[in-house]
Amino acid sequence: GRFIMRAVHRRPVLLHGSEHATATLPAAFSDLLPHFLVEPEDEFIVKNKPVTLTCRSSPATQIYFKCNGEWVHQDDHLIERTVDPATALPIMQVTIDITRQQVEKIFGLDEYWCQCVAWSTTGTQKSQKAYIRIAYLRKNFEEEPQGKEVALDQEVLLRCHPPEGVPQAEVEWQRNEDVITPASDPNVFITTDYNLVIKKARLADTGNYTCVAKNIVARRKSTSATVLVYVNGGWSTWTTWSSCSAVCGRGWQKRSRSCTNPTPLNGGTSCEGQNVQKSACVATCPVDGGWSEWSKWSACGADCSMWRSRECTQPSPGTGGKDCQGLDLQSLNCTSEQCPQSESEDVALYVGMVAVALCLTLLLIVVVLVYRRKKEDLDADVADSSILTTGFQPMGIKPKNSHLLTIQPDLTTTTTSYQGTLRSRHDTTGKFSMTNGPLLDPLPNGSHTLHNGKLNSDPAEFVSRLSTQSYFKTLPRDVANSSYGTFNFLGGRLTIPSTGISLLIPPEAIPRGKIYEIYLTVQRKEDLRLPLAGCQTLLSPVVSCGPPGVVLSRPVILSMDHCSDACLDNWAIRLKKQNYEGTWEDVLLMGEELVSEPYYCQLEAETCRLFSEQLGTLALVGESLHMGAAKRLRLVLFSDAYCSTLEYNIRVYCMDDTQDVFKEVMQMERQLGGRLIDEPHVLLFKDSYHNLRLSIHDMPQAHWRSKLLAGYQEIPFYHIWNGSQRYLHCTFTLERLSLSTCELTCQLCVWQVEGEGQSFTVDSEFLLMDSTAAALAGPSAFQIPYLIRQKICSSLDAPCPNGADWRMLAQRLKLERHMSFFASKASPTSVILDLWEAQHFHSGNINQLATVMADIGKQEAMIFLVSDGEC
Numbered sequence: 001g002r003f004i005m006r007a008v009h010r011r012p013v014l015l016h017g018s019e020h021a022t023a024t025l026p027a028a029f030s031d032l033l034p035h036f037l038v039e040p041e042d043e044f045i046v047k048n049k050p051v052t053l054t055c056r057s058s059p060a061t062q063i064y065f066k067c068n069g070e071w072v073h074q075d076d077h078l079i080e081r082t083v084d085p086a087t088a089l090p091i092m093q094v095t096i097d098i099t100r101q102q103v104e105k106i107f108g109l110d111e112y113w114c115q116c117v118a119w120s121t122t123g124t125q126k127s128q129k130a131y132i133r134i135a136y137l138r139k140n141f142e143e144e145p146q147g148k149e150v151a152l153d154q155e156v157l158l159r160c161h162p163p164e165g166v167p168q169a170e171v172e173w174q175r176n177e178d179v180i181t182p183a184s185d186p187n188v189f190i191t192t193d194y195n196l197v198i199k200k201a202r203l204a205d206t207g208n209y210t211c212v213a214k215n216i217v218a219r220r221k222s223t224s225a226t227v228l229v230y231v232n233g234g235w236s237t238w239t240t241w242s243s244c245s246a247v248c249g250r251g252w253q254k255r256s257r258s259c260t261n262p263t264p265l266n267g268g269t270s271c272e273g274q275n276v277q278k279s280a281c282v283a284t285c286p287v288d289g290g291w292s293e294w295s296k297w298s299a300c301g302a303d304c305s306m307w308r309s310r311e312c313t314q315p316s317p318g319t320g321g322k323d324c325q326g327l328d329l330q331s332l333n334c335t336s337e338q339c340p341q342s343e344s345e346d347v348a349l350y351v352g353m354v355a356v357a358l359c360l361t362l363l364l365i366v367v368v369l370v371y372r373r374k375k376e377d378l379d380a381d382v383a384d385s386s387i388l389t390t391g392f393q394p395m396g397i398k399p400k401n402s403h404l405l406t407i408q409p410d411l412t413t414t415t416t417s418y419q420g421t422l423r424s425r426h427d428t429t430g431k432f433s434m435t436n437g438p439l440l441d442p443l444p445n446g447s448h449t450l451h452n453g454k455l456n457s458d459p460a461e462f463v464s465r466l467s468t469q470s471y472f473k474t475l476p477r478d479v480a481n482s483s484y485g486t487f488n489f490l491g492g493r494l495t496i497p498s499t500g501i502s503l504l505i506p507p508e509a510i511p512r513g514k515i516y517e518i519y520l521t522v523q524r525k526e527d528l529r530l531p532l533a534g535c536q537t538l539l540s541p542v543v544s545c546g547p548p549g550v551v552l553s554r555p556v557i558l559s560m561d562h563c564s565d566a567c568l569d570n571w572a573i574r575l576k577k578q579n580y581e582g583t584w585e586d587v588l589l590m591g592e593e594l595v596s597e598p599y600y601c602q603l604e605a606e607t608c609r610l611f612s613e614q615l616g617t618l619a620l621v622g623e624s625l626h627m628g629a630a631k632r633l634r635l636v637l638f639s640d641a642y643c644s645t646l647e648y649n650i651r652v653y654c655m656d657d658t659q660d661v662f663k664e665v666m667q668m669e670r671q672l673g674g675r676l677i678d679e680p681h682v683l684l685f686k687d688s689y690h691n692l693r694l695s696i697h698d699m700p701q702a703h704w705r706s707k708l709l710a711g712y713q714e715i716p717f718y719h720i721w722n723g724s725q726r727y728l729h730c731t732f733t734l735e736r737l738s739l740s741t742c743e744l745t746c747q748l749c750v751w752q753v754e755g756e757g758q759s760f761t762v763d764s765e766f767l768l769m770d771s772t773a774a775a776l777a778g779p780s781a782f783q784i785p786y787l788i789r790q791k792i793c794s795s796l797d798a799p800c801p802n803g804a805d806w807r808m809l810a811q812r813l814k815l816e817r818h819m820s821f822f823a824s825k826a827s828p829t830s831v832i833l834d835l836w837e838a839q840h841f842h843s844g845n846i847n848q849l850a851t852v853m854a855d856i857g858k859q860e861a862m863i864f865l866v867s868d869g870e871c
Helices: 002-015 100-105 343-383 386-392 459-467 659-672 717-721 786-796 806-812 816-823 828-839 846-856 859-865
Strands: 035-038 043-046 051-058 062-067 078-083 090-098 112-119 124-126 130-137 148-151 156-158 170-175 188-190 196-198 207-214 219-221 225-230 249-256 276-283 305-309 329-333 482-487 492-496 501-505 516-523 536-538 542-546 556-561 571-578 584-589 599-603 607-612 617-624 630-640 647-656 674-676 681-686 692-697 704-706 713-715 729-736 747-752 757-761 775-777
Touching: 043 051, 051 062, 051 112, 051 130, 062 090, 090 112, 100 130, 148 156, 156 225, 482 492, 482 775, 492 516, 501 516, 501 828, 542 556, 556 659, 556 828, 571 599, 584 599, 599 816, 607 617, 607 828, 630 659, 630 717, 630 747, 647 659, 647 692, 659 674, 681 747, 692 729, 713 729, 786 828, 806 816, 806 828, 806 846, 816 828
Parallel strands: 043 130, 148 225
Antiparallel strands: 035 051, 051 090, 062 112, 078 090, 112 124, 112 130, 156 196, 170 207, 188 196, 207 219, 207 225, 249 276, 305 329, 482 516, 492 501, 492 775, 501 556, 516 542, 536 617, 542 617, 556 607, 571 584, 571 617, 599 607, 630 647, 630 674, 630 681, 647 729, 692 713, 692 747, 704 729, 747 757
């Protein structure tokens, strides 16, 4: 009974003024509960089009919708009544329209839902709930695919995280605008989190890949990622040795191979090594036969004939030589006088024959002696064959030892050349051949004269000449943000004033006998296409040092500011380098450095010290690991130096807390005629997706008023977070009530939405710009004199049983975290001193270093007291 009373109590409220929505059931159906033929379904509101919910029930006396626990007004219902021809039951259908404005009223509090309630004389029934959501699809992908260069048969992973949307976006992948269907290509599949995987890269997989997200609202396409499948060259097998080049005597034979197994494609590396091999050979000469001397005539025989013979043995024929031509036996008839006679005649004949034989013997001895003399001369010529082999024997030239300080390279000429084509493959060994010649084009007068580390030529001319080189096309012509100098093995330092950016070139980093022109410049962020995705943000200036490809004997140290909170637990910080094709590659993950890699980094509170064996364009990019990560922002206030009107503008800049950005804003404001009206303030900006709000308060109301309509100004979160926009600022336009008002005091409040705020009092303090020399070469660039440095290294490099060596020096200087990096170098002490020089150039106290040496227990601490003449 209590339930019926409640029903009776509620129905009049619903039926008041709505007799058209009520019907009386026939008596035959009065005991039936209503059941739903159609229940409302979940709907999405696309743009501003309302959605219609439908509810159909039989039998029912009335049907009403309830949305979010409240009854929909009766006038908003559209009712239709019909009769089921099969059962003769009455059917009631009710529809309502839901608009975007209705849903937005409770947006963020709960999901908007509706259900219908049907009545009969027996009781009520409720339908299922239908949820109405506003459909949308954001424009920006949370993660876009990145281009890659991969080797043949290597696995390829392209990541894609579609934009946030309701309903959730469906994802498809395209290659060169054609849809990829994994069902027809078993080498490709798409993961559950929308990433594209190519199991084994084929040449046909080279192309532009696009991630496409779509739902009922829109269709979004990511930026295209170029996948280049390259093939590194491989040698074919050697051919057989060719025949000897000489038909007779010393010659050469060779064999060859080609870089066709496989042939390099799409920028793959060419084969390393020789494609032709040569080998000395000796061909056996053909020997034609030669006759020996005739033998003496025989005695006249009984047949009255005599004979003589010769042999084909001087020389014997060999190696295909010709046999002797002619007779090897001669006979001659004896005259009647020569025929056998008396005994006296025989004696005379014998005496004559002996005389002839003696003459022939003497002649033969002379011929043999002459022949042997000629043969010895020929053998000597053959034996002295070094002239034929000299070009193929290894030769070592040992330079003369000379004192370190007696080497005075001529700084008026450049002697290092940079030749060969620039390559973009992964391995960098053997890419450049270094010969003697100018590294850059010579200056107009053909010589460089170095004074205090600077060239006499015009800086603009030097930068302009660099930028005309084919491999320096990205070098800006901004002389104010560049530094350059000429350096030899004594090293030096390049500094861009007022930016915190410097390049330390340690002694011996440049090979002896080489002179390099080296530049250092900070790039404008808007001129670069640094890809940032997801939570990534630029944490440092983009710095170029070069020319790239020069040979360094040891790493240089690049120092630059960063704006992270320096907590590696909050960040994944990567060092990115731009290759010759303009694309950016990850070359180092902070905290996971390998001593075998050409880069190593020490991250300090506000500065990054980068050891690098290669010059190029570099930047630090951070990816926040959670919302506790924060960037340091610098807030700077400017106003017009002179104000002749009633309006007064205060420009508030919000920038990364690095000196290079501050310098650039100062230069821009100087051109605008602005002046700094307050000391810069530092603000921690967290990765919380909340915007930055700024407002001005506590102005003297009797003299000033704000012309802003809103109470605050707001800078979007992503504009600040990605760090690619340099001049983020807002302007507060104030109005003084009288031209005689010349003073303003107020409070600037800055806070991140739903975060802690900070309040700054505006005053009129000014900052001075740094005026450090841009380039220093040789001893003037270092705190530690060269000879003292050599003595420290020789003293501490050798291991000491009690640990009083370079390891203790690193501990005393609080650098023990980098022990493995120092140990990987030929002179660990030298690298430690390089880092000390980079950290303490402006504020270094060499006496403190001497104290550290004394604490270690080295007598060499006294070397710091040498006279200036010895240094």
